[in-house]
Structures are given as structure tokens and as C-alpha cells.
Amino acid sequence: MLRLSRFLPSTSRRVTELHNALWSGSLTVQHALSTSAADENRSGRKFASYTVFKGKAALSMHPILPNFSKLDTGGSRVNKNGSVMLTFFPAVGQRKYDYSKKLLFALSPTEVGSLISLGPAESCEFFHDPSMKSSHEGQVKKSLSITPVGNDSGYFLNIAVLNNVQKTTERLSLPITKAEFAVIRTTLSFALPHILGWDQVLINHHDPPSPSARVERRSHPDMEWDR
Amino acid sequence: MLRLSRFLPSTSRRVTELHNALWSGSLTVQHALSTSAADENRSGRKFASYTVFKGKAALSMHPILPNFSKLDTGGSRVNKNGSVMLTFFPAVGQRKYDYSKKLLFALSPTEVGSLISLGPAESCEFFHDPSMKSSHEGQVKKSLSITPVGNDSGYFLNIAVLNNVQKTTERLSLPITKAEFAVIRTTLSFALPHILGWDQVLINHHDPPSPSARVERRSHPDMEWDR
Amino acid sequence: MLRLSRFLPSTSRRVTELHNALWSGSLTVQHALSTSAADENRSGRKFASYTVFKGKAALSMHPILPNFSKLDTGGSRVNKNGSVMLTFFPAVGQRKYDYSKKLLFALSPTEVGSLISLGPAESCEFFHDPSMKSSHEGQVKKSLSITPVGNDSGYFLNIAVLNNVQKTTERLSLPITKAEFAVIRTTLSFALPHILGWDQVLINHHDPPSPSARVERRSHPDMEWDR
Amino acid sequence: MLRLSRFLPSTSRRVTELHNALWSGSLTVQHALSTSAADENRSGRKFASYTVFKGKAALSMHPILPNFSKLDTGGSRVNKNGSVMLTFFPAVGQRKYDYSKKLLFALSPTEVGSLISLGPAESCEFFHDPSMKSSHEGQVKKSLSITPVGNDSGYFLNIAVLNNVQKTTERLSLPITKAEFAVIRTTLSFALPHILGWDQVLINHHDPPSPSARVERRSHPDMEWDR
Numbered sequence: 073m074l075r076l077s078r079f080l081p082s083t084s085r086r087v088t089e090l091h092n093a094l095w096s097g098s099l100t101v102q103h104a105l106s107t108s109a110a111d112e113n114r115s116g117r118k119f120a121s122y123t124v125f126k127g128k129a130a131l132s133m134h135p136i137l138p139n140f141s142k143l144d145t146g147g148s149r150v151n152k153n154g155s156v157m158l159t160f161f162p163a164v165g166q167r168k169y170d171y172s173k174k175l176l177f178a179l180s181p182t183e184v185g186s187l188i189s190l191g192p193a194e195s196c197e198f199f200h201d202p203s204m205k206s207s208h209e210g211q212v213k214k215s216l217s218i219t220p221v222g223n224d225s226g227y228f229l230n231i232a233v234l235n236n237v238q239k240t241t242e243r244l245s246l247p248i249t250k251a252e253f254a255v256i257r258t259t260l261s262f263a264l265p266h267i268l269g270w271d272q273v274l275i276n277h278h279d280p281p282s283p284s285a286r287v288e289r290r291s292h293p294d295m296e297w298d299r
Numbered sequence: 300m301l302r303l304s305r306f307l308p309s310t311s312r313r314v315t316e317l318h319n320a321l322w323s324g325s326l327t328v329q330h331a332l333s334t335s336a337a338d339e340n341r342s343g344r345k346f347a348s349y350t351v352f353k354g355k356a357a358l359s360m361h362p363i364l365p366n367f368s369k370l371d372t373g374g375s376r377v378n379k380n381g382s383v384m385l386t387f388f389p390a391v392g393q394r395k396y397d398y399s400k401k402l403l404f405a406l407s408p409t410e411v412g413s414l415i416s417l418g419p420a421e422s423c424e425f426f427h428d429p430s431m432k433s434s435h436e437g438q439v440k441k442s443l444s445i446t447p448v449g450n451d452s453g454y455f456l457n458i459a460v461l462n463n464v465q466k467t468t469e470r471l472s473l474p475i476t477k478a479e480f481a482v483i484r485t486t487l488s489f490a491l492p493h494i495l496g497w498d499q500v501l502i503n504h505h506d507p508p509s510p511s512a513r514v515e516r517r518s519h520p521d522m523e524w525d526r
Numbered sequence: 527m528l529r530l531s532r533f534l535p536s537t538s539r540r541v542t543e544l545h546n547a548l549w550s551g552s553l554t555v556q557h558a559l560s561t562s563a564a565d566e567n568r569s570g571r572k573f574a575s576y577t578v579f580k581g582k583a584a585l586s587m588h589p590i591l592p593n594f595s596k597l598d599t600g601g602s603r604v605n606k607n608g609s610v611m612l613t614f615f616p617a618v619g620q621r622k623y624d625y626s627k628k629l630l631f632a633l634s635p636t637e638v639g640s641l642i643s644l645g646p647a648e649s650c651e652f653f654h655d656p657s658m659k660s661s662h663e664g665q666v667k668k669s670l671s672i673t674p675v676g677n678d679s680g681y682f683l684n685i686a687v688l689n690n691v692q693k694t695t696e697r698l699s700l701p702i703t704k705a706e707f708a709v710i711r712t713t714l715s716f717a718l719p720h721i722l723g724w725d726q727v728l729i730n731h732h733d734p735p736s737p738s739a740r741v742e743r744r745s746h747p748d749m750e751w752d753r
Numbered sequence: 754m755l756r757l758s759r760f761l762p763s764t765s766r767r768v769t770e771l772h773n774a775l776w777s778g779s780l781t782v783q784h785a786l787s788t789s790a791a792d793e794n795r796s797g798r799k800f801a802s803y804t805v806f807k808g809k810a811a812l813s814m815h816p817i818l819p820n821f822s823k824l825d826t827g828g829s830r831v832n833k834n835g836s837v838m839l840t841f842f843p844a845v846g847q848r849k850y851d852y853s854k855k856l857l858f859a860l861s862p863t864e865v866g867s868l869i870s871l872g873p874a875e876s877c878e879f880f881h882d883p884s885m886k887s888s889h890e891g892q893v894k895k896s897l898s899i900t901p902v903g904n905d906s907g908y909f910l911n912i913a914v915l916n917n918v919q920k921t922t923e924r925l926s927l928p929i930t931k932a933e934f935a936v937i938r939t940t941l942s943f944a945l946p947h948i949l950g951w952d953q954v955l956i957n958h959h960d961p962p963s964p965s966a967r968v969e970r971r972s973h974p975d976m977e978w979d980r
């Protein structure tokens with residue numbers, strides 16, 4: 073297995089030769105994960121993605137967990153939803169990609185919902201300002217559009233990042249086949265309850281069951297009663 | 300992260316300023332969870348929801364686990380199905396919501412089934428009496444209707460709570476986009492086997508496998524035989 | 527919560543009064559599970575079902591786990607797939623059901639596949655001989671048919687059990703709404719990988735990851751090579 | 754339960770009598786798993802498949818886990834995606850199958866996506882060279898085609914293995930009913946996030962939640978900011 077991170081320490085090697093990795097069908101862009109996931113240095117964390125390589129650009133997707141904060145009662149609750157991070161990076165030659173020129177776009181739960189419910193002839197577009205409501209608001213504007221290729225054959229994904237300070241606009245675009253979109257739709261549908269933290273509420277709950285002697289009669293749905 | 304509960308101790312602060320929380324896209328209405336989930340004081344519990352904020356009202360959804368009771372044999376079985384709690388609360392100004400005026404509606408498993416199978420042009424309506432078959436029957440009547448906005452663009456959700464004692468009717472209504480409904484459909488489909496307890500039957504079973512020497516020949520499906 | 531098993535010891539009480547349990551929306555036919563699941567006496571087991579009550583009959587569904595047998599190598603493999611058990615029992619009065627007259631039908635994985643892929647205007651029928659290939663073959667013949675009600679409004683389920691020894695035929699039939707079928711489709715889709723044992727292959731695998739120094743270069747997909 | 758491996762030690766017994774096993778509907782081709790899964794000798798591993806037997810051939814499917822490699826930070830990441838292995842083996846008489854003549858085809862994640870999104874009238878075809886980019890490239894060429902039977906009644910699966918060294922071409926073909934394809938689609942959709950390793954990122958993460966006192970205010974989505 074090719075370890076891409078070996079190619080990345082020096083600038084000249086940033087243009088990564090993915091030739092060998094590409095044909096294997098099992099490529100993981102390892103450095104991509106290590107830079108985009110800010111918390112990799114937490115031991116025990118696991119990383120996985122889904123990556124597609126096309127003529128002009130590549131796209132890698134990986135899920136980001138929600139953040140729980142502790143309650144005084146000993147329980148915990150989501151204080152920040154997770155997301156699905158899209159990482160685009162350009163081709164700079166035949167089967168060569170420059171990961172240092174990556175563009176990031178983090179899909180919120182509702183944007184994930186938009187993507188997984190997209191009909192074959194439908195399109196959608198999302199706009200992000202990573203610094204919204206801070207003093208840097210408006211400095212960087214991002215957009216992601218997903219438009220049908222036609223004939224139920226997949227979609228074009230286009231990302232644009234406008235930097236008003238550096239007066240630059242970077243764009244990357246790549247086609248996604250129907251099969252690749254099925255992988256994206258299935259993995260994002262799987263990820264959605266998890267990035268909202270619902271799995272942690274519904275699974276791994278270790279309350280002992282009530283002893284049958286003390287099963288009380290209750291109307292249903294009892295919690296509605298308080299209103 | 301804004302902790303809403305800090306704003307709620309005094310009455311004057313009940314009108315919660317959600318302005319800052321709203322734009323972040325990662326809002327969790329924490330007090331909402333702590334009041335609607337009666338059992339929060341059990342240590343170790345986790346809480347998660349999916350919340351959408353609209354012009355006139357907000358809607359938060361969170362799953363409620365089934366209840367298991369112990370059997371004499373040492374096993375346990377579901378004695379009360381879980382549900383998905385919908386919490387509606389009104390806007391009282393631009394991006395300000397009054398959580399103290401919340402209206403609750405707990406979806407049963409079959410109501411969840413109705414919602415996740417709703418076609419783009421279909422509607423459904425549910426009626427609840429939280430005190431049915433008790434001495435308070437008929438005092439409070441609730442209804443929830445889900446009707447299409449049109450053009451496959453989402454649904455209107457309308458809740459009405461009629462209190463025959465206080466002679467009041469409270470109503471809240473908000474639109475849900477197609478993307479938001481996709482999140483609701485996906486998370487509710489995920490939650491459904493869990494609120495019925497099927498995951499606990501199918502997962503985390505630690506019976507040791509039978510030793511191969513004692514694998515007996517059995518007709519299939521053997522348990523049908525007793526009838 | 528009403529515990530039905532209290533009503534069942536004597537014959538006269540077999541006609542169970544489900545009136546109170548029915549409206550609660552949280553009914554679990556507990557005795558149903560304890561008799562149909564032959565292995566309830568294994569401590570630690572959990573039981574859950576989905577039950578619908580109609581005018582002439584009720585239907586309860588619960589999943590049955592696959593059976594693993596141990597290998598000499600220390601691993602284990604499925605030697606018998608799980609199933610989804612359908613339990614039909616007749617109404618014998620208004621909201622009264624006689625569980626002692628239950629009829630059982632265990633859906634195989636492929637029958638589950640047939641059910642979850644059923645179009646709104648399609649029907650299917652399954653035939654079982656619980657004693658097939660034994661000396662009792664042909665003594666009991668069972669059939670289950672699922673036919674559309676029409677207008678995408680749900681299905682009729684009909685079970686017939688022909689006993690050639692006792693010269694009896696028992697039949698039960700009930701309608702399932704579209705919402706109830708959505709619950710069945712969703713829970714059966716959830717159960718399917720589990721009754722085949724795929725979750726146990728794909729989850730809870732605790733192999734330590736290979737140390738990165740020893741990650742060898744391998745062609746993909748390597749296991750195809752041996753043929 | 755019939756254990757097929759008992760029939761396999763001597764060549765003459767390789768033609769396995771599956772008659773008894775077939776009708777039971779609970780057959781697991783145990784030897785199939787033990788030979789195709791090269792790593793069975795790792796203790797603790799579990800094996801499960803989904804197998805269909807037809808007039809001229811049988812098909813068994815089982816999932817293969819991704820491979821994680823350890824990071825210096827203590828975490829780990831996928832260095833090789835998992836797959837779903839298809840094993841075809843020919844019938845050599847009525848209900849007799851010769852497992853020694855098996856043909857293997859490992860579906861990549863994107864090929865799984867192609868299969869699960871296949872419309873009722875659509876077809877797809879995959880080509881593999883198990884030795885691509887090695888010195889043996891081109892010696893063996895494999896193809897798998899999936900074509901509709903017509904009338905939304907299922908698909909034909911055709912595998913061909915061309916060996917340029919031995920100058921042989923082996924072909925196997927079998928029909929899959931709509932119900933069987935629903936099982937395949939459901940189990941492959943379940944397996945897909947797992948063969949990409951997403952479940953291990955999203956589940957079983959045991960980070961303690963941040964203490965609420967230290968929940969910092971962060972813009973969303975913060976990780977986009979670094980680009």
C-alpha cells in the first residue's frame with residue numbers, strides 16, 4: 073500500500089504521484105485526513121473516507137463526529153453537530169494531484185439531507201461563510217453546486233472559494249457517476265443519524281431494565297402531558 | 300457554544316435570544332432537552348436532537364428509548380415502545396423563541412411509519428389524548444397535521460392543542476423544506492427499529508456459538524412446528 | 527403496563543381482554559413472545575416485537591437471530607440463518623384476542639427480501655411445510671399471501687394452515703395500513719443483515735490494526751487471485 | 754445442519770450433494786467460506802454469507818472488512834477498503850454443485866454502489882485484472898455483467914474468467930429473482946459504510962465529552978477555515 077504521506081514533506085514532492093495508488097482501487101489519501109482532521113493527535117481516533125479521482129480534480133469525503141458536553145447530572149448532550157467534510161484537490165498532470173491546493177466544504181446535517189434527497193434531474197447549491205458573525209465575516213465566501221449531468225448519469229460538483237482579502241477565486245469541478253453518487257448517498261444516509269448524535273442516544277444505553285414487579289401503569293405518551 | 304440554559308432562570312429571560320446561536324448552524328436547544336426528557340437526572344444518559352428554526356416557530360425532534368422489564372428467566376422484554384418527541388415552540392420576535400410556550404407531540408412507531416412513507420403530494424394527521432382512558436380523558440386534545448407545500452418542496456407541520464379545562468387552543472405551524480424532511484425521514488427510519496427495541500434483540504447478543512460437534516440437524520423453520 | 531401473561535394460566539382466561547392495553551399504543555403481547563421464542567429460558571436474552579391489532583385478528587412480528595457454530599480455528603460461522611417470525615392470533619370479541627389459537631409463519635431472508643421490495647400494486651405468496659423432508663412431510667402445509675388493498679392503501683395478509691392429520695384448515699386474515707407496512711418494511715430491512723449474521727462479521731471486530739511499518743503492497747482485489 | 758466440509762476431503766466427494774441442505778432454506782456453504790476467506794485462521798473471526806442455488810450455478814456473497822493501519826499518533830486509518838466477495842460455483846447435476854470450480858469476483862465500494870442503484874431495466878458490467886500493474890498483468894481477465902431478466906423480475910448475473918496463460922475461459926451464469934436482489938441490495942447497502950470503515954469512525958468512539966465549563970465558542974464549520 074502506497075503511503076502518500078511519505079511524498080509530502082518537501083514542497084517539490086507535494087505534487088503527488090498517485091499513478092500506482094489509483095489502479096489499486098483501494099487508495100486512501102492519508103495526508104488528506106491527517107491535515108483536515110484537526111484532532112488527529114487524539115490517540116485512538118480512527119479515520120476513513122471515500123475518494124474519487126477524476127481528470128481535473130479529486131474529491132474525498134469523511135464524516136466528522138458531533139461534540140458532546142457534560143451535564144451537571146452526569147449525562148451529556150450534543151453541543152455541536154457533526155458534519156461531512158468534502159475535500160476537493162486539483163489534478164496537476166495525468167493522475168497527479170496537488171493536495172496542498174485543497175478546497176474544503178463541510179456539509180451540515182440539513183445539507184446532507186438535501187444531497188441524499190436529490191432527484192436525478194435536480195440540482196442544489198450551498199453557500200458558506202466560514203467566518204460568519206465574526207470580525208472576518210465576508211472575507212471568504214464558498215459555494216458548492218451539484219448539477220445533473222443528464223440522462224440519470226450522475227452529477228457535476230463545483231466548488232468555488234472567493235477570498236476578498238487576497239482577491240482570489242479558486243474553483244474545482246468534477247463529475248460523479250451514478251454509481252459513485254449511490255456510494256455517497258448510502259454512506260451519507262448512514263452518517264446522518266451519527267453526525268446528529270442520535271446513535272449515541274439510541275445505542276449503547278446500559279440502563280438495567282426495570283424489575284417486572286415495579287412496572288407501573290402509565291398512559292401513553294406520558295411525556296406529552298406536561299403540556 | 301451558547302448555552303441556552305443560562306438564559307432561562309428568570310422569567311424575563313425566557314424569551315431566548317437565539318440570534319447568535321442560529322447562524323452557527325450547530326445550535327442545540329439544550330434547555331429543551333432537559334425539560335422534555337423527564338429522566339435526564341439518570342446519570343450517563345446522552346441527549347441529541349434535530350432542530351429547525353423558522354419565522355413563526357421552531358421544531359425540535361429527539362428519540363425516546365423503549366422501556367424493558369426484567370423476566371423471571373433473567374432476560375428482558377419491551378414493555379413500552381419508545382417514541383420520537385416533537386417539540387414546537389413559537390417565535391416571539393426576529394430569531395427569538397419562547398421555549399416556555401412549547402407544545403409536545405410524541406410520535407408512536409406507526410405514526411413514524413406514516414411520516415417516513417409520506418409521498419410528496421400526500422398528507423397525514425394524528426390525534427392524541429394524553430389522558431385517554433384516565434379520569435382526565437378529553438381534557439386535552441392534540442392534533443398534528445402534515446400537508447404538502449406543493450411542487451415537491453416540503454411540508455407544513457401544524458400542531459393544535461385544545462385544553463377543554465382552560466378553554467384554550469394553542470396552535471403552532473411551520474414549513475419544513477424537502478432537505479429538512481430528508482433529514483427527518485432518514486433519522487426517523489434509523490430510530491424506528493431502536494424505539495421498538497429490535498436493535499437490542501439483534502445486536503449485543505453474547506451467546507457463545509454452539510460447538511460444531513453438537514450442531515444438530517433441524518428442519519426449517521423449526522419454531523413454526525408448534526402450531 | 528398491562529402484563530398479559532397474568533391472564534393466561536387458566537383456559538377461561540385465555541380470551542384476553544386487551545381493551546385497556548389497546549388504546550395505550552404501547553402494547554407488547556408479552557406471552558406471545560414467551561411462547562413463540564423457544565429459547566427464552568436462556569438468561570440475558572432480550573425480546574421485542576411489532577404488533578398490530580385489527581378487528582378480526584392481530585399480527586405480531588419479532589426477529590430471530592442466526593445461529594453460529596464454532597470453527598476449529600477459533601472463529602465461528604453462521605450454520606443457520608435467522609428469520610422474522612410472524613404470529614397471527616384471532617379476535618374473539620371486541621378487542622379480545624385468543625393467543626392460544628396463534629398461527630406462526632417464519633420468513634426466511636429471501637422471503638423478507640420479497641416483502642420489503644413489494645410494490646404498492648404487487649402481491650406475493652409463500653408456502654411452507656414445517657416438516658419437509660422428514661417423516662412428517664406433507665402433514666402440515668402453510669401459506670401466507672400478501673395482496674394489495676388498492677389505491678396504495680396497504681395490504682391484506684392471509685395465513686392458512688392445513689393439517690392433513692387432523693383434517694383441519696385454519697385461516698386468519700387482517701389488513702395492514704400503508705403506515706404499518708412502512709414500519710414493517712423499515713424494521714425488516716434493518717433486521718435482514720442481522721438475520722444473515724453480516725453485522726457480526728462487519729461490526730465488533732477487534733483485530734488490532736497492522737503496524738504501519740509492516741503494511742505490505744498488495745494488488746487489489748487480492749483474494750480473487752486464487753482463481 | 755448439514756456440514757458440507759465433511760464431503761470435501763477426497764476428490765470424488767467434491768461434487769457435493771446439496772439436496773438435503775437445499776430445501777432447508779438455511780444452507781450455509783461452509784467450505785466456501787473457509788477457502789475463499791484467506792484469513793480464517795485468525796481466531797475470533799466470524800463468517801456469514803448470503804447464498805442462492807439455481808439450476809446451473811450457485812452464488813454466495815460475503816463481506817470483507819477494510820484494513821486499518823496504525824498511525825504514529827496512536828490512531829489508525831483505512832489503508833485498504835473492504836469489498837464484497839462474490840463466489841460463483843457450477844451445478845454438476847440436479848442440486849449438486851462443484852465448489853472446487855468456483856469463480857471469484859470482489860466488488861469494490863463503487864461497484865457496490867453501481868449494483869445497489871441499478872434500475873429494474875438497467876444493466877452494468879465490471880472488468881477486473883487481479884494482477885494489474887504487476888508482472889502478471891493481463892494474464893487473467895475477469896468480467897461480471899448484470900442484465901435485467903425483463904418485467905422487473907430480477908437479473909441475470911454472468912461471470913467470465915479468461916486465462917491467457919492456460920488459454921481457458923470459464924463462464925458461469927445464474928438468474929437472481931427480484932426478492933433475492935432485494936436481499937442483495939439491502940445487505941450490500943448495509944455493508945457499504947462498513948467496507949469503507951465509516952462505522953469505525955462514527956461508532957465506538959469513547960472520547961469523554963468535554964466538560965461544560967470548557968465548551969468554547971466556535972464558528973461553524975470551523976475546519977473549513979484553514980482553506
